[in-house]
Amino acid sequence: NAGVMQNPRHLVRRRGQEARLRCSPMKGHSHVYWYRQLPEEGLKFMVYLQKENIIDESGMPKERFSAEFPKEGPSILRIQQVVRGDSAAYFCASSPDSLPAAFFGQGTRLTVV
Amino acid sequence: KQEVTQIPAALSVPEGENLVLNCSFTDSAIYNLQWFRQDPGKGLTSLLLIQSSQREQTSGRLNASLDKSSGRSTLYIAASQPGDSATYLCAVRPPGAQKLVFGQGTRLTINP
Helix, strand or coil, rough: CCCEEEECCEEEECCCEEEEEEEEECCCCCEEEEECCCCCCCCCEEEEEEEEEEEECCCCCCEEEEEEEECCEEEEECCCCCCCHHCCEEEEECCCCCCCEEEECCCEEEEEE | CCEEEEECEEEECCCCCCCCEEEEEECCCCCCECCCCCCCCCCCCEEEECCCCCCCECCCCCEEEEEEEEEEEEEEEECHHHHHHHHHHHHCCCCCCCCCCCCCCEEEEEEE
16 A cells, blocks of 8 residues: 655745645545644644545635535645745645544645745 | 644754654543644654543554643654754644544654
C-alpha cells in the first residue's frame, strides 16, 4: 500500500495564478481530509470529502478555495488567484470510513511569490 | 470552540533522559485524542490514539495519558534518543465531528 500520495511536493506560484494540489488516498479509502499548516502554526482543518460529496467545509476560506473528490481520480484542492498569505503546507489525510484518519500524506508546500 | 495548546513550544534535552510533553484542551467533550510526530518537510505519523473512555495508551517507549476532566494529556518518552527529534503534535476530535483540532506542537531536540 503506497500510502497517501500528494503531488506536487513543492509548488511555486506567482500572485494571481491558480494552484492545484492533488491527493490520492490510500487504497480502499473513500474519505479525504485537507488541512493547512501556516508557518509556525499547527494544522488547521479545511474540508472533509467523500467520493463526489463535500461533507464538511467549515474550515475553507469563503473565497478562492474549492475542493473536489471525483468518483475517479485524486482529490483536488484548488486555490484561485493566490496571494502571499496562501503560502503554507497543505496536508491531505484519508480513512476507510468516517474516522478522522491517522494516515497523512507528506504535504504540498505552496510558495506564492 | 475547542482550542488545543501545547507547552513547551520547544524542548532540548540530552540523550537518555525521560521527558514529558504536555497538551491541554479547552472543551472536555472529546471523542478521542491523538499524538502525532512530524519530521521536517515530512507528513504526520500517528503515534498513539486514546479514546475518551481510556486513561492511557502505550507503544514501546511512548506512553500517553488522558485526563478529560482537567482537559489534559501528556506524552511520556522514556530513554530519549536522537532519532526522537521531531515536532510532536497533539490533536483532539470533537464529538460528532470528523475533523481534528491540532495544537501548535512541541519541537523536540535530543542532543547526543
